[in-house]
Amino acid sequence: MKLYGYFRSSAAFRVRIGLALKGIEAERVPVDLVGNQHFAAAFTAVNPQARVPALEVEGRVLVQSLAILEWLDETHPNPPFLPADPFARARVRGLADVIACDIHPLNNLAVLRYLADPLGHDEDAERVWYQHWIALGFRALEAMLAGSRDTGRFCHGDAPGLADICLVPQVFKARRYKCDLAPYPTLMRVFEACMAVPAFDRAQPDKQPEAAAR
Amino acid sequence: MKLYGYFRSSAAFRVRIGLALKGIEAERVPVDLVGNQHFAAAFTAVNPQARVPALEVEGRVLVQSLAILEWLDETHPNPPFLPADPFARARVRGLADVIACDIHPLNNLAVLRYLADPLGHDEDAERVWYQHWIALGFRALEAMLAGSRDTGRFCHGDAPGLADICLVPQVFKARRYKCDLAPYPTLMRVFEACMAVPAFDRAQPDKQPEAAAR
Numbered sequence: 001m002k003l004y005g006y007f008r009s010s011a012a013f014r015v016r017i018g019l020a021l022k023g024i025e026a027e028r029v030p031v032d033l034v035g036n037q038h039f040a041a042a043f044t045a046v047n048p049q050a051r052v053p054a055l056e057v058e059g060r061v062l063v064q065s066l067a068i069l070e071w072l073d074e075t076h077p078n079p080p081f082l083p084a085d086p087f088a089r090a091r092v093r094g095l096a097d098v099i100a101c102d103i104h105p106l107n108n109l110a111v112l113r114y115l116a117d118p119l120g121h122d123e124d125a126e127r128v129w130y131q132h133w134i135a136l137g138f139r140a141l142e143a144m145l146a147g148s149r150d151t152g153r154f155c156h157g158d159a160p161g162l163a164d165i166c167l168v169p170q171v172f173k174a175r176r177y178k179c180d181l182a183p184y185p186t187l188m189r190v191f192e193a194c195m196a197v198p199a200f201d202r203a204q205p206d207k208q209p210e211a212a213a214r
Numbered sequence: 215m216k217l218y219g220y221f222r223s224s225a226a227f228r229v230r231i232g233l234a235l236k237g238i239e240a241e242r243v244p245v246d247l248v249g250n251q252h253f254a255a256a257f258t259a260v261n262p263q264a265r266v267p268a269l270e271v272e273g274r275v276l277v278q279s280l281a282i283l284e285w286l287d288e289t290h291p292n293p294p295f296l297p298a299d300p301f302a303r304a305r306v307r308g309l310a311d312v313i314a315c316d317i318h319p320l321n322n323l324a325v326l327r328y329l330a331d332p333l334g335h336d337e338d339a340e341r342v343w344y345q346h347w348i349a350l351g352f353r354a355l356e357a358m359l360a361g362s363r364d365t366g367r368f369c370h371g372d373a374p375g376l377a378d379i380c381l382v383p384q385v386f387k388a389r390r391y392k393c394d395l396a397p398y399p400t401l402m403r404v405f406e407a408c409m410a411v412p413a414f415d416r417a418q419p420d421k422q423p424e425a426a427a428r
Contacts, residue, residue: 048357049312060301064315067307074300086288087274093281098263100311101278105319114346119335132328143262 001026002056004046006033007208010104010169011065012053016208017165018069020199022076026055030210033109066100069162081162092156095144095163099170103137107173130177138174138184141167145186153193160194168194172205215240216270218260220247221422224318224383225279226267230422231379232283234413236290240269244424247323280314283376295376306370309358309377313384317351321387344391352388352398355381359400367407374408382408386419 003019003026005012019026031037031052038050047054047063055062055071062068073081082089105111107130115121115129145151155163171191174181181188194200205211217233217240219226233240245251245266252264261268261277269276269285276282287295296303319325321344329335329343359365369377385405388395395402408414419425 048361049316049354051316057301062301062304062308064308064311066315067304067311070307071300071304074303086285087271087276089288090276090281090285093284094276094278097278097281097314101280101315101319102263102265105315106325110350111320114343119333119339119343121333125333128332129328136324137263140263147262 004029004031004054005052007205007210009052013169014065014165015053015068016203018072092163096166099166106133131179134174134179142184142187164194218243218245218268219266221419221424223266227383228279228379229267229282230417232286306377310380313380320347345393348388348393356398356401378408
């Protein structure tokens with residue numbers, strides 16, 4: 001397997017956690033988003049969407065972090081990313097999607113660049129934008145986690161899963177953009193539990209080879 | 215089952231298609247997003263995220279359209295929304311996520327409102343923003359669909375599935391915002407094939423009771 005990623009990409013971070021949890025070592029191909037390597041023909045031939053992550057497996061290319069994680073879970077069932085019960089699976093996917101569909105897409109590099117040009121906003125407006133969508137999403141997540149008996153040491157029960165895999169990179173980004181995380185005690189408790197798991201810790205941006213090379 | 219939705223919400227539209235494909239009649243509860251009914255306590259008690267759709271089933275509430283669709287598919291397997299092969303499932307989920315994670319989140323009501331206030335942009339800038347993210351996503355989808363032998367009458371093979379369920383509401387929105395769809399012949403061919411299926415046709419915004427009541 002070959003993982004095309006970028007150390008600071010939250011979506012690539014999710015897949016790094018997923019691979020580590022499953023105990024899979026993938027060859028790593030860094031794609032420097034800040035240097036626009038994702039727009040180079042060498043990469044758009046791999047993924048026409050010009051986004052990371054992309055996972056090359058047996059000559060096929062899988063794209064979109066959640067689709068990759070579901071594939072990983074279907075083909076390498078242990079440890080599972082999703083519980084067995086359909087209602088519980090819907091809960092975990094719902095928590096993951098609050099992050100993957102309602103927070104992260106508003107805060108990725110392409111959007112922040114568009115806010116600067118053509119919209120002409122400065123870094124302050126960018127930070128306020130970022131913090132707004134994080135606060136909106138984290139407030140909902142905190143209510144969903146704190147209000148459910150299904151929440152355990154992790155987002156669902158006492159083993160990490162798909163929701164935790166999405167949560168951790170989003171908290172890293174929130175810290176980077178200096179969001180106030182005090183209003184989300186349940187979410188932060190789960191985050192700390194995740195970071196005590198080696199698979200999450202090893203996958204963090206600053207522990208990637210590209211980060212060390214900077 | 216009880217579906218909380220709004221006739222113009224793309225995410226609710228996805229779930230309407232899904233229910234119709236599975237032959238499920240759900241009680242319908244309209245939540246007027248333009249009138250801010252989603253922020254009312256009566257609805258945030260149902261879904262703390264204050265978003266539609268939400269599906270109430272046996273006293274539980276499922277949220278996030280993709281999580282709801284996966285639940286529907288797991289509990290009502292026929293007709294399937296996903297193929298059986300894991301690589302094929304990853305392809306379909308990847309196509310769906312290009313729309314659900316990279317196009318739709320940038321163009322929903324909350325974001326368009328934020329562009330107006332506090333960012334102070336007018337309707338023209340809003341339309342350019344909308345068209346930008348649609349074009350970026352549809353260009354990628356067109357390449358992914360046109361470049362694969364797995365594409366059939368629908369996004370994957372000759373039966374509609376999860377990717378088609380996401381595609382159709384996004385094309386409706388693109389038309390509403392007057393996007394030029396000529397550059398996406400494969401995507402539009404699939405759209406037309408979907409609209410010939412009664413489940414897709416019946417789920418469209420203008421055929422909902424709330425639309426008729428306006």
